[in-house]
Amino acid sequence: MSRGLVAMPLLLAAACGSNIEEISDVVLARHVHTDLYDAYPGIPSPAADRVVFADYAADSRSLTVYEVATGAGRMLTGTPAGRSRVTWSPDGSRVVYVDRWSGSHGVWTLDPNTGEEARIVDPGDAHVDYPRLLADGTVTALRYSGADTAWVAYAPGLGRATELVDRAGGWVAPVRSPDGREVAYLRFADGRAALAVTEIATGETRTLAAGLRLGWDRRVEWSPTGSALYLAAAAAGDSLFAGWRVPLDGAPAERLEYDGRDVLAVTPLADGRIALSVYHTRTAVGLVPATGGEPTDVTTAGSTSAFLPSWHPAGEALGFITFSWRRVRMPVDFDLGVLDLDAEGAPAGTIRTLLSEEHEDYGAAWSPDGRWLAFHGHLQDSDDIWLVRVGGSERPTRLTHFGRGADTGEPHWSPDGRTLAFSSNGPPFEENPGSVYTVAVDPATGRAAGDPVRVPLDGFRGSAMGARFSPDGERLAFYGRLREDGRVTVYTVPAAGGTPAAVISFANGEPYSAPEWSADGASLFYSRNDGFGPFQVWRVDILTGATEQVTTGALGALQPSVSPDGRTLAVTMREAAIEVLITF
Numbered sequence: 001m002s003r004g005l006v007a008m009p010l011l012l013a014a015a016c017g018s019n020i021e022e023i024s025d026v027v028l029a030r031h032v033h034t035d036l037y038d039a040y041p042g043i044p045s046p047a048a049d050r051v052v053f054a055d056y057a058a059d060s061r062s063l064t065v066y067e068v069a070t071g072a073g074r075m076l077t078g079t080p081a082g083r084s085r086v087t088w089s090p091d092g093s094r095v096v097y098v099d100r101w102s103g104s105h106g107v108w109t110l111d112p113n114t115g116e117e118a119r120i121v122d123p124g125d126a127h128v129d130y131p132r133l134l135a136d137g138t139v140t141a142l143r144y145s146g147a148d149t150a151w152v153a154y155a156p157g158l159g160r161a162t163e164l165v166d167r168a169g170g171w172v173a174p175v176r177s178p179d180g181r182e183v184a185y186l187r188f189a190d191g192r193a194a195l196a197v198t199e200i201a202t203g204e205t206r207t208l209a210a211g212l213r214l215g216w217d218r219r220v221e222w223s224p225t226g227s228a229l230y231l232a233a234a235a236a237g238d239s240l241f242a243g244w245r246v247p248l249d250g251a252p253a254e255r256l257e258y259d260g261r262d263v264l265a266v267t268p269l270a271d272g273r274i275a276l277s278v279y280h281t282r283t284a285v286g287l288v289p290a291t292g293g294e295p296t297d298v299t300t301a302g303s304t305s306a307f308l309p310s311w312h313p314a315g316e317a318l319g320f321i322t323f324s325w326r327r328v329r330m331p332v333d334f335d336l337g338v339l340d341l342d343a344e345g346a347p348a349g350t351i352r353t354l355l356s357e358e359h360e361d362y363g364a365a366w367s368p369d370g371r372w373l374a375f376h377g378h379l380q381d382s383d384d385i386w387l388v389r390v391g392g393s394e395r396p397t398r399l400t401h402f403g404r405g406a407d408t409g410e411p412h413w414s415p416d417g418r419t420l421a422f423s424s425n426g427p428p429f430e431e432n433p434g435s436v437y438t439v440a441v442d443p444a445t446g447r448a449a450g451d452p453v454r455v456p457l458d459g460f461r462g463s464a465m466g467a468r469f470s471p472d473g474e475r476l477a478f479y480g481r482l483r484e485d486g487r488v489t490v491y492t493v494p495a496a497g498g499t500p501a502a503v504i505s506f507a508n509g510e511p512y513s514a515p516e517w518s519a520d521g522a523s524l525f526y527s528r529n530d531g532f533g534p535f536q537v538w539r540v541d542i543l544t545g546a547t548e549q550v551t552t553g554a555l556g557a558l559q560p561s562v563s564p565d566g567r568t569l570a571v572t573m574r575e576a577a578i579e580v581l582i583t584f
Contacts, residue, residue, distance in 0.1 A: 026581065026582055027579055027580070027581055028042075028044055028048060028051050028066075028068050028275065028580045028581065028582050029042055029044075029051035029053075029066035029068065029071070029073065029579070029580045030577050030578070030579045030580075031051075031053045031064060031066065031073060031577060031578050031579075032533050032534055032556075032576060032577050033053070033055055033576055033577065033578055034055045034056070034529060034533075035055065035056040039215075039216070039264065039279050039281070039576075039578065040053070040054045040055075040056070040061075040086075040216065040217050040264070040578075041053075041217055041232075041264035041265035041277030041578060041580075042066075042265075042277045042578050042579075042580040043086055043087060043088065043265065043267060043277070043580075044068075044088075044267055044269065044275045044580055044582070045088045045092035046088060046090065046091070046092045046269060046270040047092050047269070047270055048068060048269050048273070048275065048582055049067070049068050049069065049092065050065055050066065050067060050068060050092065050112055051065070051066045051068065051580050052064070052065050052066075052086055052088070052095050052112070053065075053066070053073075053578060054083055054084065054086050054097075055075075060080035060081055060082060060083075061081065061082060061083040061084060062075055062077045062083070063075070063076055063077045063083055063086065063095060063097070063110055064076065065095070065110075065112045074115075076110060076112065076115035077110070077115070077117065078115075080484065080485065081099050081101055081104060082099050082100030082101040082104075082105075083097045083098075083099055083100075083108070084097060084098055084099075084100055085097055085098045085129060085130050085131060085219075087131070087132060087133070087219075089109070089133045090133070090134065090135045091135070093111075093112075094109040094110060094111060094112070094133070095109065095110040095112060096108070096109055096131060096132070096133045096139075097109075097110070097131070098128060098129055098130070098131050098141070099119075104119070105122075105123065105127065105128075106119045106120075106121050106122045106123055106128065107119070107120050107121035107128060107131040107133075107139050107141060107154075108120065109133070120133075120139060120154075120156075121139050121141070121154045123143060123161075125145070126143050126144060126145040126161075127143070127144040127145075128141040128142065128143050128144070129141060129142045129144070130142050130172070130173050130174060130175075132175055132176065134176070136156070137155075137156035138153050138154065138155055138156065139153070139154040140152070140153050140154075140164065140174070140175075140176055141154070142168060142171060142174060143161055148166075149167075149168045149169045149170075149171065150163045150164075150165060150166045150167070150168050151163075151164045151165040151168040151171065151174050151183065151185075152164060164183070164200060165183065165198065165200065165203075168185075170187050170188050170189065171185045171186070171187060172185060172186040172187070172188055172193065172214075172218050173185060173186050173218045173219050173220050174220075175219075175220050175221065175222060176200075177197075177222055177226050178222055178224060178225070178226040179226055180200075181199060181200060181201070182197050182198065182199050182200060182226075183197070183198050183200055184196070184197045184220050184222065184229050185197075185198070185220065186212070186214065186218060186220060186231075187207075191213075192210070192211050192212060192213065193210075193212040193213070193214050193218075193233070194207050194209065194210040194211075194212065195207070195208045195209040195210075195212065195220065195229065195231065195246060196208065197229075197248065208229070208246050208248070208253075209233075209244075209246060209253060211235065211236050212233040212234065212235065213233060213234040213235075213238070213241075214232075214233055214234075215232060215233075215241055215262075215264055217264060217265060219231065219232075219265060221266065221267060221268055222268070223245075223268045223272075224268060224269075224270060224272060226248075227247065227248060227249070228245050228246060228247045228248060229245075229246045229248070230243065230244065230245055230246075230266040230267070230268055230274065231243075231244055231246070231266060232244070232263045232264055232265050232266055232277075240257075240260070240261070240262050240263075241262040241263050241264065241279075242255050242256060242257050242263050243255070243256030243257070243258075243263040243265075243266040243274075243276050244256065244266070245266075245274075256274070256276060258276055258278045258581065259278070261278045261279055261280055262278065262279040263276050263277070263278055263279075264277045264278065264279050264578065265277040269582070273582055273583060274582070274583055275580055275581060275582045275583070276580070276581050276583070277578055277579070277580050278578070278579050278580075278581065279578060280575070280576070280577045280578070280579060281305075281574070281575065281576040281577075282305050282574075282575045282576075283305040283306060283307040283572050283573065283574045283575075283576075284297045284298075284299045284305060284306055284307075284572075284573045285297070285298055285299045285306045285307070285309045285318060285320050285339070285570055285571070285572065285573070286298060286557065286570070286571050286572075286573040287345070287568055287569070287570055287571075288537075288550070288551055288557070288568070288569050288571060289567065289568060289569070290518070290519075290525075290550070290562065290563075290566060290567055290568060290569050291550075292548070292549070292550045292551070292552075293551070293552065294551065294552045294553040295551055295553060295555075295557050295569075295571050295573050297573060298318070298339065298346075298347045299320070299337075299339060299351060305322070305323055306320045306321065306322050306337060306351070306572075307320060307321050307323070307559065307572040307574070308320055308321045308362070308363060308410065308512075308513060308559050308572060309559065309561050309570035309571065309572065310363070310364050310365060310366070310410075310561050310570070311366075311561055311562075311563050311564055311570065312366050312370065313366055313367070313368050313369070313370050313564060314370065314564065315341065315345070315563055315564045315565060316340065316341055317338050317339060317340050317341055318338065318339045318341065318570055319336060319337070319338050319354055319364030319365075319366065319373075320336070320337055320338075320339075320364065321334050321335070321336060321337070321361070321362060321363070321364075322334070322335050322336070322337040322351070322353075323335070334359070334360045334361050334362055335353060335354075335355065335356040335361050336353070336354040336355040336356070336361045336362075336364045336373075336375060337351045337352065337353060337354055338351070338352050338353075338354040338364070339351050339352075340352075345563070345568060354373070355373065355375065355388065357377055357378075357379050357396065358377070358378055358379050358380075359377075359378035359379075360376065360377060360378045361375055361376075361377055362375060362376040362377065362409075362410055363375050363376050363409070363410020363411060365410065365411045365412060365413055365420070366390070366413075367413055367417045367443065368413055368415060368416070368417040369417055369443070370390060371389065371390055371443075371446075372387055372388070372389060372390060372441075372443070372446050373387070373388050373389075373390050374386070374387050374399075374411040374413065374420055374441075375387075375388075375396075375410070375411065376408050376409060376410050376411065376422070377396065379396060379398070380398070381403075381404055382398065382401075382402075382403060382404065383402060383403060383404050383405060383406040383407065383408050384398055384399070384400040384401060384402050384403070384406065384408055385398075385399045385400045385408060385411050385420060385422055385439065385452075386398055386399060387399055387441065387446050387447075388446075389446060397446055397447055397448075399420070399439050399441065399447075399448040399452075400424075400437075400439055400448070400452045402424055402425075402426055402427055402452075403427065405425070406424050406425050406426060406427070407424065407425045407434070408422060408423070408424040408425075409422050409423040409424065409465065409466055409467070409513075409514070410422065410466075410513070410514075412467060412468050412469055412514070413469070414469045414473045414495070415469065415471065415472065415473045416473060417441075417443050418440060418441060418443060418449075419438050419439070419440055419441065419469075419495075420438065420439050420441060421436065421437070421438050421455075421467035421468070421469055421476055421495075422436075422437055422438075422439075422467055423435065423436055423437070423464050423465050423466050423467050423478060423514070424437055424452075426452075426454065433462070433463040434462075434463030434464045434465060435454050435455070435457065435464050436454075436455040436457065436464050436467045436476060436478050436493070437452045437453060437454055437455060437467075438452065438453050438455060438467075438495070439451075439452040439453070455467075455476065455493065455495075455496075455497045456497030456498065457493060457497065457499075457500050458497070458498055458499045458500075459499055459500070460480060460491070460500050461482065462480050462481050462482040463480065463481050464478050464479070464480050464491075465478065465479040465480070465481065465512075465513075465514070466478050466479050466513050466514020466515065467514055468514045468515060468516060468517055469495065469517075470492075470495075470517050470521050471517055471519060471520070471521045472521060473495060474494065474495060475492045475493065475494055475495055476492065476493050476494075476495050477490065477491065477492050477503075477514065477515040477516075477517060477524055478490075478491055478493070478500075478514055478515065479491075479514060479515060479526075480500070487505050487506065487507055487508070488505070488506060488507075488508040488528075489502050489503075489504070489505040489506075490502070490503040490504050490505075490515045490524055490526050490540065491503065492524075492542065503515075503524060503540055503542055503545070504526075504540045504545060504547060506528050506530060507530050508527075508528050508529060508530065512558075512559065513527065513558065513559040513560075516560045516561055516562050516569075517562065518539070518562060518566065519562060519565070519566025520566070522541065522542060522543070523539050523540060523541050523542060524539070524540050524542060525537055525538070525539050525550065525560040525562065525569065526538055526539075526540065526560070527557070527558035527559060527560065529556070533556075534554070534555065534556025534574070534576075535556045535557060535558035535574065536549055536550070536551045536552070536556060536557055536558075537549075537550045537551040537557050537558065537560045537569065537571055538550055550569070551569075551571060553573075555573045555574060555575050556573070556574050556575075556576075557571040557572065557573055557574070558571065558572050558574060559571060559572040
């Protein structure tokens with residue numbers, strides 16, 4: 001991949017909002033991230049000659065490093081691992097991170113030249129997080145041991161830690177000052193964070209900011225001179241994450257914004273410049289002939305995106321999820337939208353709200369007779385399948401009772417309209433990594449006709465995602481993933497359960513949907529990206545295993561849904577990238 005350096009404007013505004021200064025900048029690296037939901041910032045090396053990105057794929061995280069001079073990026077990690085909290089060594093020669101997985105937990109480094117990984121801290125029975133590698137080889141980190149949390153230092157080559165601060169409960173992302181006398185960190189309470197600095201020798205603490213909301217990647221950075229702190233956060237009333245420069249002398253904090261986009265991280269560089277990692281994602285629903293081609297966007301552009309399409313059984317409308325993709329609201333504000341189609345399958349009118357309930361409304365599934373709408377929802381603090389009458393005034397009815405944390409997927413109807421299939425972790429106490437379930441539905445009342453049934457998947461290891469009935473209702477298709485090798489496999493299995501048949505296996509990012517049957521049941525459409533770059537939709541012949549790419553285009557496509565007549569695919573069109581920009 002290559003990209004030239006592009007000059008663009010950056011707005012730097014005081015927190016009071018009165019003074020705005022235009023500053024020029026260049027793009028160090030632009031990375032298409034593989035996951036639909038996760039978005040982790042790119043982190044430049046101190047000299048800004050390289051940028052590292054962490055991608056979530058198949059329940060693990062891989063690391064990709066870009067050379068700024070050439071624009072080329074290489075995914076350097078070939079084995080699955082729980083890589084997180086990515087930083088650089090002070091000299092920029094190594095990437096530093098923590099592996100969260102129990103079998104390989106500890107602090108690791110990656111050589112960006114060779115891709116070689118090495119564990120430099122093995123904490124034994126303790127758990128460590130937020131590591132920082134110092135110039136002398138010492139590693140600082142938070143250590144969790146039982147109920148105790150301490151900020152500790154591991155000397156090079158030693159597994160034994162020295163406690164720097166013995167009571168660090170509630171701390172997040174501690175980082176030592178350049179002169180070694182202070183530690184800056186975030187302190188959590190009641191869902192909000194405060195930015196604080198503590199003098200290591202005396203324990204004297206100053207709170208510099210409070211009431212902050214943080215993203216999924218949390219970090220604080222010192223300026224090279226130790227005169228200011230940098231972080232990405234949302235203040236009260238913010239709809240976007242912004243970068244912040246917080247002086248230690250009590251001067252007002254400065255807000256760093258970029259083009260109405262979320263700022264995921266702020267990194268001060270060795271020469272005093274700063275780099276912003278900014279988030280850019282837009283999804284739309286597109287239509288493409290089932291025989292292949294480039295999808296055509298049929299949903300409106302703007303701040304609201306659409307994804308995960310489904311068809312009305314008469315082919316007269318498309319349903320989908322609508323959302324803004326702003327990280328501050330992620331992921332609690334999904335609604336279901338609908339777009340009417342004319343007799344030729346072209347959009348007719350504008351997007352209307354189909355359903356707007358609490359938090360996530362996910363996966364619009366019309367019953368075959370069009371009377372009912374099934375969806376995954378978080379109503380009443382649930383994570384379950386719900387049903388509501390189309391056009392009625394009744395409240396939705398809960399069909400499953402797995403509860404919070406079940407990670408239930410979108411439902412799919414059997415052809416006779418009496419059963420819904422879906423994937424879920426199920427009741428949390430079962431410690432199920434993901435299985436296929438069905439629940440019987442009374443089509444007259446819209447109520448569950450029994451408890452959900454876990455479909456037996458004989459001999460299957462791993463986590464199941466998504467579930468789709470075949471056109472004749474005899475089989476189910478689903479994605480399976482193995483943590484050991486990070487691959488995704490398309491399976492089919494009898495609807496009543498049995499031994500799953502593997503159709504095709506490949507390296508992949510997270511598809512967040514299910515394989516889709518062709519109208520004749522002879523092939524399956526699925527999403528793949530081979531673990532890097534944009535998704536595209538492919539077709540596999542179930543009998544022969546022959547494959548062909550169906551969609552083309554720079555935006556990529558995933559989550560295919562076949563029209564009732566079998567001639568058209570509705571897909572999610574996705575433009576997703578993290579850009580790292582350096583300002584001067």
